[in-house]
Structures are given as C-alpha cells and as structure tokens.
Amino acid sequence: MLDKTYWQDISSKVILLGKSEGFSDVGLASNRINANKKLYKEWIKKNNHGSMHFLKEHEDLKFDPESIMPGTKSIISTRVDYLPLNENLIDQLQKKDTAYIARYALGRDYHKTLRKKLKKFAEEIKNLIDDKDIVFNYRVITDSAPSPEIDIATQAGLGWRGKNTLLLNKNNGSWFFLGEIYTNLPLEVKQNAQTNHCGSCKACIDICPTKAIESPYYLNATKCISYLTIEHKGPIPVPMRKLIGNRVYGCDDCQIICPWNKFAKLSSEIDFFVRHKLNNIDLIDCFEMDKEKFNKIFSGSAVKRIGYEKWISNIAIAIGNANKSPILLKSLLKRVNDHSELIQDHVKWAISQQEL
C-alpha cells in the first residue's frame, strides 16, 4: 500500500503534466460529485431540458462515477481556452446581413480535439507511475458521457458557477471547454473551490435575448438560443424567431457581456482557429450553400452535427431578421417550395418579415 506522500507527489505531477500537454488549467476532484443532484432532478421534472432526452435518461448515471467507470477514485478536470480571435462581438451581432456562429464552433469540433488531447494526457500519466503493481484505469470524457462537468470543475478549483450557469474563472473568463479523466488513482483533492465573484452583477440575465436565464443559476434550456438553433428538432416557435436575430448556430451573449471575460485568453489551439472565415460570413452565402458545399465547409466542425436542413432553416430565420433586401427576398422565394417542410416553414416566415 503506497502512502499519502506518494499520491500527493503524483497529484502535483499530474497537474504539471496536464499544463505541459497544452491544457489551460488542470485540477483534481473526488468521486463525490452529487452535490447538485437534487437541483438537477427538479430541473428535469419541470421539463427545462425540452427534447434533450439524454439529460433525463442520464439523471442518475450522471452523478454516479461508478456507473461511468467502475472503481473511479478521483477525477482530473481540465479546461481548454477556445476563443480564436479578438473581435468586437457586439458589433458582429449587429451586422444583420452576416451570420453569427458561436465562437466555440468556428474551428474543428471540440469533442474530437479534447478527446484526443485527454487520451494523450492519460497515456502520459502512465509514465508517472513507477510502481509496477499499480494498474491505471481511466476514461476520458468531454460531453461524451453523462458527467456533471461544471460541478466537477468547480470542486477541482477551476472556477465558480456563474449566474449564466457556466463556469467562470477570475483570470480567464468563460470562453473554454471542459473535459475530464475519470481514474482509479486516489489522487489528492485539495479543498480549493474558488469563491463566487458574480456579486450583484446580473448582466447575463439582462442581456439574454430570450430571457432564458429565468433566475440566477437557473436556465430554461427550451428558451436558450443555443438549444433552439442546435438541439431543437422541428420548427422554432414563432415568438422566438425575432429574438434570435442573426444567431444561426449557438449563442454567446451571456458570455460576451460577462465582465470576467475581459480576462479571457485567446486560444493557442490550432484546431480552434477560424476556418473558411466563418466569423464573418454573409447570410446570402450561407443560404445559397448547397448540401455538398455545406458538408465540405463544415467537415470536422460541430456545425455539421445539426445537418443541412436545420442549417438552412436557421439561416432563413436570420434572413427574416436582416435588413430588407431584394437579393435576400429573391433567394428566399427560390426555396418557398423546398421539399423540406421545415425549410418551407422557416422560409415562409422569413418572406413575411422581408415583405413587411
């Protein structure tokens, strides 16, 4: 049986190794991660998850590390900055003839990048353990299995839960992804949770275009533009359409306005750099993309996950909210009898807005 000092030493080395592997930060959490289970279940009961059925199906698994990886003794929590550019994002949201794609999705799909990075990190950890009797088991996760990622990162000292429900960090804002390594190693978890620094600020609650943050720390996902433009199946409810503006994939408003994001760092991860100038792309070019071009441009990107039909129907909403333009109207009219009912429905709404 190895003593406490051995695991303290390994724990410090794991954190240093993670940083040298390119993670923006690394912390350690225990296998007791169910502090918010009750709140989570109440949230599901009120149907805040909409059609994200996986959130309900996993409501017990999510807080039980044993079901994710038998023998889990500790969890390595990591974060990776993703903001690719220093831009004025408020201006970008006001450019009504361009599409706003959430900044996390301008490059390669983060699931792929983080998984690869976490796997490499885990394999390197093996080299830290010199005792041949220790078998190192692990499972890497980034949105890929039910894991309460923010609760884990909070316990690991990577930040605090902001009123917009995201993890915030005093020196790095919130433009980062989270990922974990569940492990059977009894790594040393320090009581290092960060203090909550939201104070009386409620900028995220006030700015939210759809008032999806119903109270501090409580988001009704069915109203969130990120849900509506990415997860929601079927037509987007009509009262929400005008509020969506030019946000065609995801939404960043509650991060853009957060004062702590003044301290966010730009990403150094090449995978998250902007591809195909997607940070500033005209709506007309997005709408006139055929399926082949969509698949080519978004190959390896998170955007591809929503599929061509939802992409075009999201763009139609943004065109409905754009400045009146004969060119946009003409382009909409060409698709009024599209074989997709979803596209037809959104296009007809957009035409009604352009013709107002």
Ligand code: B12
């Ligand atoms: C489902 C999901 C969504 C849903 C629902 C979001 C939500 N806030 O619940 C939708 C599609 C809307 C979404 C949107 C986004 N998401 Co998302 N999402 C997830 C996912 C997969 C699960 C989150 C979840 O379980 N939600 C359900 C609710 C109940 O859980 P919860 O917010 O954790 O709820 C807790 C709190 O509300 C807390 N609580 C309740 N009351 C109170 C009161 C107090 C005082 C306190 C302290 C806490 C508290 O208890 C609840 C139970 O744990 C996570 C990854 C993961 N596995 O954790 C990524 C994740 C949270 N998303 C992420 C991102 C980047 C986004 C977007 C920014 C993407 C975008 N630009 O469009 C937006 C941001 C929207 C927002 N303000 O949250 C990142 C966040 C990184 C970070 N810095 O925090 C994550 C961690 C993915 C990742 N691996 O990096 N997402």
Ligand code: SF4
């Ligand atoms: S992502 Fe946008 S719609 Fe969702 S809570 Fe934040 S500001 Fe509101």
